[in-house]
Amino acid sequence: MVSDRPGPPLDLHLTTCAGSNTTLSWRPGNDSNDPIVEYVVRYVTSLNESTSITMAAVDSPQTVVELKPWRTYTFSVAARNSHGLSELSVSPTEACVTQPSTPLRNPASVCSVMRGVRRLVIVWEVKHH
Numbered sequence: 331m332v333s334d335r336p337g338p339p340l341d342l343h344l345t346t347c348a349g350s351n352t353t354l355s356w357r358p359g360n361d362s363n364d365p366i367v368e369y370v371v372r373y374v375t376s377l378n379e380s381t382s383i384t385m386a387a388v389d390s391p392q393t394v395v396e397l398k399p400w401r402t403y404t405f406s407v408a409a410r411n412s413h414g415l416s417e418l419s420v421s422p423t424e425a426c427v428t429q430p431s432t433p434l435r436n437p438a439s440v441c442s443v444m445r446g447v448r449r450l451v452i453v454w455e456v457k458h459h
Contacts, residue, residue: 333363336409339391339419344405347426355392356407356419364411371395372418376402399431 337359345353358366371383371393379401385393387409397403403426406418437454445451 331363333411333413335414336361336364336366336411336416338417339369339407339409342405342407342419343422344424344426345392347424350399350428351394351396352403352405352426353392353394354405354407358391359409359416359419361409361411362413364413366409366411368410369393370408370410370415371405372408373403373405397426397428399428402427 339356339359342354342356345355354371366387368387369385369391371385372380373383373395374380375398383393383395391407395403395405404421405426406421408418409416437456439455441453443451443453
């Protein structure tokens with residue numbers, strides 16, 4: 331029996347996209363005669379943030395992903411077995427768009443600069459967590 335890297339997961343879709351999280355579901359692709367041990371969920375946002383989340387393989391492949399406000403998310407999933415990582419799944423045609431929200435904390439190092447009689451510029455430090 332010949333084994334190889336798995337095929338990509340199939341039928342990736344957004345089950346829900348609401349509030350601060352989304353639920354993704356998919357069908358396992360071909361395991362190529364070697365059990366799938368984990369899935370890697372990858373998302374890219376409208377702010378060009380790219381993140382991968384690794385999760386153990388489960389009988390019912392789905393996961394909940396926490397989201398940040400003010401972004402549009404697109405997702406893909408890959409499967410891993412002992413031979414390596416599959417190609418990425420085809421992304422769903424729909425994206426998950428999060429709603430605007432109030433900031434989670436106050437800005438740091440706020441100051442103002444007068445740029446003429448009728449022009450006030452306010453600047454602050456952006457802190458990423």
